[in-house]
Amino acid sequence: MPRIYLSPPDISMQDHASVDAVLASNWVAPVGPHLEEFEKTVASSVGVKHALALSSGTAALHLALQVLGVGQGDEVICPSMTFAASANPVRYLGAEPVFVDSERRTWNMDPALLEKALQERSAIKAVIVVHLYGQCAEMGKIIELCRKYDKPLIEDAAEAVGASYQGWPAGSMGDIAFFSFNGNKIITTSGGGMLLSNHQEWLSRARYLSAQAREPVLHYEHREVGYNYRMSNVLAGLGLSQFSDLKRRISAKRAHFEAYKAAFDKYQNVAMMPIQEPDEANYWLSCLTLSGGVSQRDALIAALETEDIEARPVWKPLHLQPVFDGCVCYGGQVAESLFAQGICLPSGSGMSGAERQRVIDAIISFLNEGFRS
Numbered sequence: 001m002p003r004i005y006l007s008p009p010d011i012s013m014q015d016h017a018s019v020d021a022v023l024a025s026n027w028v029a030p031v032g033p034h035l036e037e038f039e040k041t042v043a044s045s046v047g048v049k050h051a052l053a054l055s056s057g058t059a060a061l062h063l064a065l066q067v068l069g070v071g072q073g074d075e076v077i078c079p080s081m082t083f084a085a086s087a088n089p090v091r092y093l094g095a096e097p098v099f100v101d102s103e104r105r106t107w108n109m110d111p112a113l114l115e116k117a118l119q120e121r122s123a124i125k126a127v128i129v130v131h132l133y134g135q136c137a138e139m140g141k142i143i144e145l146c147r148k149y150d151k152p153l154i155e156d157a158a159e160a161v162g163a164s165y166q167g168w169p170a171g172s173m174g175d176i177a178f179f180s181f182n183g184n185k186i187i188t189t190s191g192g193g194m195l196l197s198n199h200q201e202w203l204s205r206a207r208y209l210s211a212q213a214r215e216p217v218l219h220y221e222h223r224e225v226g227y228n229y230r231m232s233n234v235l236a237g238l239g240l241s242q243f244s245d246l247k248r249r250i251s252a253k254r255a256h257f258e259a260y261k262a263a264f265d266k267y268q269n270v271a272m273m274p275i276q277e278p279d280e281a282n283y284w285l286s287c288l289t290l291s292g293g294v295s296q297r298d299a300l301i302a303a304l305e306t307e308d309i310e311a312r313p314v315w316k317p318l319h320l321q322p323v324f325d326g327c328v329c330y331g332g333q334v335a336e337s338l339f340a341q342g343i344c345l346p347s348g349s350g351m352s353g354a355e356r357q358r359v360i361d362a363i364i365s366f367l368n369e370g371f372r373s
C-alpha cells in the first residue's frame, strides 16, 4: 500500500495545463501577466487592495518587518507555538522576538499575555499573530490591543489561506499579512508566498525591495540593498489554478477532521484540536492531543510509521528552540503541554476515504492495545 503523507501537494490535470500554458507564453521569469492576475485574484478574494507575489512566506514576513521599520534593538511579539519561520525574519533584521504563549481554546496567541507583554515592554515595534493549522487567532481582542498600544499587526496567515474569523478572511485583518504557498500548504506554487495590505506605500516599497531595489531608470541603479524575492510567472500560473480549487480542498480537509473526530470520540485519552467556528477554519492539518505525554505521542507516531503513515508532533514552541535560547517568553506552559501531547495527522486534500480509514484503523488499534511505553 502506498505511503500516506501528512500534507502532500495536490496537483491536478488543470494545474498541468495551466503551467504548460505559461511555458508556451514564454513568460517564465519573475514578471508577466499570470503574476499580475494571481495577485489581483488573491487580493480581491481576501478583500485587500494590494498584493505582492513572492518566493516564500518567509520572504513576505522579512519584507513586512522591513517596511514597518523593524531593526536593531527592536522587539517583535510572536506566538511561541508556531514554525520557526514566524520568528526567523525578526532576527534577519537584528531585532529580537518576544514570545507569547497560546490559549487552549484555539492554540493561538493568548490575548491576555499579549496585553501583559505590550504593557511591560517599550521596545516592541510590531506584533506577529499566527493562525495555527488553519484556525484564526482571537483577532477581535488582538486587533483591539494593537490599536490600544499603537503597534502594527502582522498577520502570519501562512497556514490559513481560505480561513476566516467572524466573516473576515484570513489575510485581511492585519495591517499587513502574508500567505505561504509552500509544497505542504492547502494550495501550493511549489514554494511561494504573498504579501497583502491596504497600505499602498508599504506594498510599493516591498515590491521595490523584492526586485533588488532597482531604481526606475534605464540603466541598473541601486541605492539600497534589495532582495531577489519575486515569484516566477510560471509558479503564478500554478497558483492561479490551485487557488481556483480552494473550496474543494477546504471541504476535503474538513471531512478528514470530522471523520477523525467521530472515530476517536469515545476514547477519553484523545481529543481533536478545538475548532471554535467549524465553517471558518480551513482545516489545513487535523491535529489531536493524546494524554500521557511525550512517550505516548512518540509511540503513536512510531506505530503509524510502521503502517507507512506519516504523522508529526505539533510545532515545538519557539521558546524551547536552541536558536531562540534566552528570548523572553510570556507564559509558555500551554504551548509546552500541547507540544508534549499534540500530533498532526495526515490531512491531504487528495487523501481518499480508504486511506483515511487506514489512518483511523491504525490509531484505534494503538488506542485499543492500551498505552505502550
Ligand SMILES: Cc1ncc(COP(=O)(O)O)c(C=O)c1O
Residues within 6 Å of the ligand: 055, 056, 057, 058, 059, 082, 083, 085, 086, 130, 156, 158, 159, 179, 180, 181, 182, 191, 192, 193
Ligand atoms: C506559520 C508559518 N509561518 C511562516 C511560514 C513560512 O512560509 P514559507 O515556507 O513559504 O517560507 C510557514 C510555513 O512554511 C508557517 O507554517
